[in-house]
Amino acid sequence: MTADLVLLACCALMIGIASLLWHYKKQVRQSESALLHHLFAQEGIPVHDHNVVIRIDYAQPAYKVLDEWLSSRADSGPATFVILLTAPGWLCQIKRKSWDARAWIVDASACHPVWHALLSSPYTVFELIGNQRRYYTDQQLFLEQTRQEAIAVS
């Protein structure tokens, strides 16, 4: 008799906490989507079905991969590709011109601080496909994968 009660209590406890967790995670999901829409609207960036925000420093090796891909104009990437770039202002300006229609640049040092909240350490890439959110830690791997997928599709 007591054993059944204990079993029931344990299961109820775990299910209860899991439900609470699910509820708050859903709330966070909605907040993050709303935040993304808000930040994009502020910068005049359109929201498409496939959106990527990537946080990158021009001194990182992954930056070369990104620059080469976006400047080459080969294979299309995600419809909305936002680069949260840590670089001197003049470099941001130059890249805005050379990456033109392929990507949007947000200057990491001159943007609303909540951009950094969206992409807080250790995550460097945020991908929104429809309603599905994905976070990545390695920009270079992500870029290589996205590029592979773009080639496969075309």
Added chain:
Amino acid sequence: MHIAAYMLDMVMAALFFLAAFSKLGSSFADFRLSIVSYRVLPIRLVTLAASGVLAAEFALFLLYGFGLLFIWKDLFALLLFAFFTAMLFRKRRLKENADSSCSCFGRIQALNRYPVLRNGLLMALTSVRLLLPERIPHTMDSAMHALAGVTVIASGVMLAQLYASLARSKEVRIEL
């Protein structure tokens, strides 16, 4: 001896649950991508492998929690750790600027930072466990103890995640 076996089993169960739980949801894609980076499987098998690892971790959590399949699961765990460590060395050899951490524990950076050391410690723990007696709960008491341990682990990890979610919720709130 039996208390030591119980404690060690619970530590292993907790680690496996933590590892599995931290890969769920929006972090799964990142884990999958890290498997791609090992370049040991064709792309179309990577998602299957990632799901497989996740399932194995959940299974090991339950097996350690309830003390089942003694010796077998411990040897399997040892093999798993050895395999992951080998993959890490391989990745470091392939790319000079490969970061030395892994994403085995999702957001919990403290457990991600020194993966070789961490895996070594886990292998040592598993080896010690093999020397201790088995723990199959065949009395009502021991079954209750096992259930209690499993409940504490699962609830504890989920509560920690709940706390993290609440903190995250504050971070991403916009003042409109």
